[in-house]
Amino acid sequence: MRPHGPTQLFVYGTLRSDPSHEMFHILARHAKFLGEARVAGRLFDLGEYPGMVLQPNDNHVKGELYDVRPEHWNQVIQQLDQYEGCTDGDPEPHEYRREIVQAELSNGRTVDAWAYVLNRPAAGLVEIPSGDYLSAPAPLRSQSR
Numbered sequence: 371m372r373p374h375g376p377t378q379l380f381v382y383g384t385l386r387s388d389p390s391h392e393m394f395h396i397l398a399r400h401a402k403f404l405g406e407a408r409v410a411g412r413l414f415d416l417g418e419y420p421g422m423v424l425q426p427n428d429n430h431v432k433g434e435l436y437d438v439r440p441e442h443w444n445q446v447i448q449q450l451d452q453y454e455g456c457t458d459g460d461p462e463p464h465e466y467r468r469e470i471v472q473a474e475l476s477n478g479r480t481v482d483a484w485a486y487v488l489n490r491p492a493a494g495l496v497e498i499p500s501g502d503y504l505s506a507p508a509p510l511r512s513q514s515r
Contacts, residue, residue, distance in 0.1 A: 375470055375482070375484065376470065376481070376482040376483055376484060377437055377438050377439075377440055377443060378404065378435055378436065378437050378438070378473065378481055378482065378483035378484065379397075379401065379435070379436045379437075379438055379446075379450075379483055379484050379485070380407055380409055380433050380434070380435055380471060380473040380483040380484070380485040381397070381433050381434050381436065381485070381486075382409070382413065382420065382422055382431050382432065382433030382434075382485070382503055383419050383420040383421075383422075383433075383503045384419050384503075385397065385450070386433060386434050386503065386504065387403070387434060393449075393450070393453055396446055396449055396450070397436050397438075397446070400438060400439055400442035400445070400446050401436035401437055401438040401439065401442075401446065402436065402437045402439070403434065403435075403436055404434075404435040404436060404437055404475065405434070405435055405475050405476055405477075406432070406433075406434060406435075406475070406476050407432075407433055407434060407435040407473040407474060407475050407476070407483075408430040408431060408432050408433065408473070408474050408501070409422065409424070409430065409431050409433070409471050409472065409473050409474070409485060410424065410425060410426050410427065410429070410430055410431075410472070411423055411424045411425045411429065411430065411431045411471075411501075412425050412429050412431070412492065412497055412501070413431045413497065413498040413500075413501045413502070413503065414488065414492050414495040414496065414497055414498065415495065415496040415497070415498055415506065416465075416488075416495070420498060420503045420506070421465070421466070421487075421488035421492075421495070422485065422486075422487055422488055423487070423488050423492045424471060424487055429501060430474075430501050431501045431502075432500075432501050432502040432503075432504075433473075433503075435473050435475060435481070435483060447468075447484075450486075451468065454466045454468070454486045456468060456486070456489075463489060463490065464489050465488070465489055465490065466486040466487060466488060466489050467486070467487055467489040468484055468485070468486055468487075469484070469485065469487050470482050470483065470484060470485075471483055471484075471485045471487070473485070
């Protein structure tokens with residue numbers, strides 16, 4: 371079944387390229403890596419993983435852009451929604467919501483893409499100033515959900 375909306379997915383945290391992480395293999399098998407990308411927003415440390423808050427300003431969250439093969443869309447998104455805790459069966463309120471964002475590739479091209487966005491206020495959370503999860507202190511990155 372073809373997805374409603376784009377087939378691109380912007381990832382910025384534990385879903386980024388890391389062969390040691392089980393979720394990376396889902397994208398590696400069923401999606402094409404389009405390149406490094408960024409989204410206007412801010413990145414926060416949630417303890418074991420980050421959360422992105424969209425914000426149209428000069429701050430950017432750095433990540434990767436993938437194009438999920440349409441024939442695998444439902445399978446991939448179902449697994450990722452479950453991983454991110456935002457399926458219909460997960461308790462409300464969900465920590466994340468999947469929504470369409472504007473992702474800018476390193477060549478300046480902007481595309482619509484799905485991303486998992488923090489679904490709660492960021493007040494009191496510690497910001498990752500670089501907007502890059504991979505540049506965050508090692509204790510944050512070494513843990514995964």
